[in-house]
Amino acid sequence: MAQNWDEKAVFLAALGLAAKDRDAFLLGACPDEPARQRIRLLLDHHEKNATTGFNPEADSAPIGLADPNQIDEFRLIHKIGEGGMGVVYLAEDTILARRVALKIIGSHLLGSEQGVARFRDEARAAALLNHPAIVPVFKYGSDGTRHYIASEFVDGPTLSTVLEEERSRRQGMTRTDALSWFKRCVEIAATIADALDASHRMNIIHRDVKPSNILVDRHRGPRLTDFGVAKNLTVSPERPVTNIVGSCHYMSPEQASISAASVDQRSDIFSLGVVLYEMLTLQKPFVGADLSQVLRAVIEHNPPTVRSLDPRIPRDLQVICHKAIEKHPRDRYQSIAHLAADLRCFMAGDPILARPPDLTQRILRWLKRHKKAVVLICIAVLAFATLWMRHRLKLQHDLAMAWVSISAGSAPCKAYFQPHSLTTLEPLSDYTAIGPTPVQNLKLKAGQYRILVVRDSDRAFCEFNLVALEAGPDHLAFIRAFDSANEIKSPAERNELRGAFRHTRDIAQGEMIRIEGGDFELRTSNSQHPVLLGAVRLDSFLIDVTEVSNRDYRAFVDATGHPPPYSWTAFGYSPELEDRPVVWVSLADAEAYARWRGKRLPTLWEWQAAARGPKGDLYPTGAQLPDVPAQTLNQNLFGDQLAIFQSYAEHTMSTGVPSAWDGVSGRLRHTFSNVCEFTGTVDLANRDVYLTGRGWYEDPRTRTLANVLTTPLKQPTPRFGFRCAKSILKN
Structure with missing residues (x-):
């Protein structure tokens, strides 16, 4: 576990949990107690910074530095952001006379070799990429105590901020305004898709595509940043990525799964699809009360269609969005370039390549996603079918049988029957007990029987030769044994056999x-x-x-x-x-x-x-x-x-x-x-x-x-x- 353990990923996951749930999470997520202790220090440091605000000396420099506001040639101006692994400042490059975004690793990570290595990998991954929509890295360095990454300063808010502003003004928006917003969403998604395509061509998976990692440049449009958890597939292609890495609301099902599911470029397609979903509807598709519920939603649940939340969203745009967030990677766009192409076809008014899944595909996917429910349903259906079939067979059996009801006098009596052979015409066996009277709806095969009713008190008995030819309840034979012949004072009704008790001694x-x-x-x-x-x-x-x-x-x-x-x-x-x-x-x-x-x-x-x-x-x-x-x-x-x-x-x-x-x-x-x-x-x-x-x-x-x-x-x-x-x- 130590070899595959990702300190930043565990820290980010713990950061999203309530304080009372963190210890239980860290117990299973960290390889040993020293690792758990480092994550706890990171969490404490993060909460302290959130309380005290900007303090370069406390945040990024050890006590005793001559000038805590200067790192090599970069002069810190003010803090512009903060993450789990460090703090971002607006800084001035005193040599080249330009403003940069300077990300300084947190002092709490200086003792972690893995933390420093991850910070360096972020710089290397971004430095390999050259695309207008990817924020470039100018320099990675250290002044001996502080490690930093200098990158282009983007003058503009994050997409998260843009979405918050859009939510505040969404109510009362006209159809024209809504369509204009949808167009802007598609433009942002297409631009970021191009950026990810450039990254994927270099075998780098971003793994953390989300609104807060997309900067909306006031002059150059959306820009993708923060390759802190990116994965270069050419560095260790023999080992699949199996850690839970990324932000839970935007990670793909294969990222969210604790099973050893391989993560490839299609994971970024899913995350960008989630971002597109949120831009269109201003709602996250996967939500929950805590981290585990969010991850379960990502893995198991399908979000509502975007048009069910806002019917003004064009149908083709819905197809594109939901194609990108299919649960299984094979059902998504197979490359980010395909997603970008469909987005641009939509903007141009041309037909898109993606098609909504047909009924058969939807059924099969639903069955795969709900295997336990399907098994339970199948068991229930099988049980119901078995019971129904047994009921039908019993009903058919009963309808093919002769029905007999037996009643006797006031004293307790017992009834018996004896079948006769259809070939020899002899009684087949001794009497078989039916039970105490009255007997309701006794079912007998077609044939000839002798019914015997015996009075318990004196062993007087009454015999009936029953010819059972008519089947089913409509031909129910009523057998009635009276205490004496004097009680039989009227003719028998149809299908009624009347008899009187009599002892042989009489x-x-x-x-x-x-x-x-x-x-x-x-x-x-x-x-x-x-x-x-x-x-x-x-x-x-x-x-x-x-x-x-x-x-x-x-x-x-x-x-x-x-x-x-x-x-x-x-x-x-x-x-x-x-x-x-x-x-x-x-x-x-x-x-x-x-x-x-x-x-x-x-x-x-x-x-x-x-x-x-x-x-x-x-x-x-x-x-x-x-x-x-x-x-x-x-x-x-x-x-x-x-x-x-x-x-x-x-x-x-x-x-x-x-x-x-x-x-x-x-x-x-x-x-x-x-x-x-x-x-x-x-x-x-x-x-x-x-x-x-x-x-x-x-x-x-x-x-x-x-x-x-x-x-x-x-x-x-x-x-x-x-x-x-x-x-x-x-x-």
């Missing part, structure tokens, strides 16, 4: 039979599925001994207001047929009755197991069909509804009367003599329901218990009836 003796669970060989067939299934494993269950009669179904209709079967409205309710199996009902009608009774419809395999036994007999009487006469069917049974009803009345028998076909003891009645029966098993692909058993209208020689039929889900039929089943809960 089943009347002889009403149902228990089928023990186990393995059953139940191959079945129909025209669409020649072999539906082979071996089946079933849990134990209860099933009605006989079909549901008209008498049973009428009690349901009277209690709930459910619509009666078509035959009752078309042909009247006949008391003579009260004990015959109810027909002309749909699957939904049969399920509604079963739930009202605290039951459900049996699955295809439960019905088959109960009717055929473990070995899968084909007939109620066993494996073989006994000798029976052929049955001739009335062909009108499949077209004439009255004929069908009359045939039903003639050939069916009371559900309570045993049939010659009942066969094996302990099995179901009327599985092969009265009606085909609905099961709770559905062919989802075709939206059909499976039926099994033999009806009165079929020839027994062409039917077996293994034959199954299908009919549309919602279509009532005059030839089909049903019986109910009920599960046996596991402990």
Whole structure:
């Protein structure tokens, strides 16, 4: 760090800080404690001079000199300025009889080799240059104790003073006056650009272009001075300039950065652009409460456009100004000569070469300048996109699902569901817990399910065969379990399934039979599925001994207001047929009755197991069909509804009367003599329901218990009836 340490740069930076902030700054900026002590002495000396005013003996000469107002051939007249490294006097060259500006190194730097070397480098840099707009150096010397630089005396104020005067008279300025001022600004900037071009051609970077280093000669125009922190690139080209050097409001981003950013001639272009900005708007483009905030503004922030501060500024002049103060050197003018050329094109009314950055460039530059913000924005956008996508996928998923809500009686209850296989039509697994009721908006894949609602207090339960075909919340299925059938006093609403709790111990003796669970060989067939299934494993269950009669179904209709079967409205309710199996009902009608009774419809395999036994007999009487006469069917049974009803009345028998076909003891009645029966098993692909058993209208020689039929889900039929089943809960 000692090799690259720049004493003057550190002093100037510390000078811009509040006194309370200086020690912390010097701790990191100086290589060692002696260096920090020298900077503190410089600061003390500067503040002392600001308080006491001009005193040649105190400011520039050691005590005891014979004539403190004379240095070699130069006689000091009066003090005209002061900087961090020394004091400037108006002096008279007694040999050549001319007035000069004599800059004398401060006595506080006489003990610093680096300070003296920097002072000498300033003289050498200026002496190498020969341009009308650069204040020339006449001599560098020392009278043995005091080092000095003699340069041309410029009779005129600094540009800083000119700007202060302009600020005081800016209010109320006419458009003509403003345009005249803008023209003068361009002339000053173009002249200083020419001076810097001459400097750059000699490989010297000024590094401290600012209004106070531009003198406005009353006779010769603006002049560039003070090469105190200039850098001669030919002296040490192998080492890039990496110190913070210059005045903070005017330094380039690469100067302001503490990273090892190389500084070249384009840094002076930026500083002159800042000076032009301040001349046009009378405002500094980069400001802050302290040094660190100013440097951060220089590095990270873009100032307002000059036309946003004063719309009278010509557009081309805005383009030139902002081209010069681009953050990255590659985006600025690549030489000060190009800047000077554009300024003169503007003055001549010719087209300028610079163009404002297009939208893509502005976006890319903004992204580079705000990398952290961009990263945070990208993370936020990615997170939002992820959440949005998840929301969309969830929404699409939910819209493709069947929606179910479950409510139960007043006592605490728990709900469960059990899916059925779409291929084997069997229950796939044991019940899966849903949770306590009520359950809102349960989402299930399309399919067939059994919903089980169990009352905690007595283990009474209600079962629902749910055919979930319609997706989305518009087709929400409402499942309601009532404490008893007496509470169901009105027909169910659309998409509503109502059922009553019932315990298996409440089943009347002889009403149902228990089928023990186990393995059953139940191959079945129909025209669409020649072999539906082979071996089946079933849990134990209860099933009605006989079909549901008209008498049973009428009690349901009277209690709930459910619509009666078509035959009752078309042909009247006949008391003579009260004990015959109810027909002309749909699957939904049969399920509604079963739930009202605290039951459900049996699955295809439960019905088959109960009717055929473990070995899968084909007939109620066993494996073989006994000798029976052929049955001739009335062909009108499949077209004439009255004929069908009359045939039903003639050939069916009371559900309570045993049939010659009942066969094996302990099995179901009327599985092969009265009606085909609905099961709770559905062919989802075709939206059909499976039926099994033999009806009165079929020839027994062409039917077996293994034959199954299908009919549309919602279509009532005059030839089909049903019986109910009920599960046996596991402990």
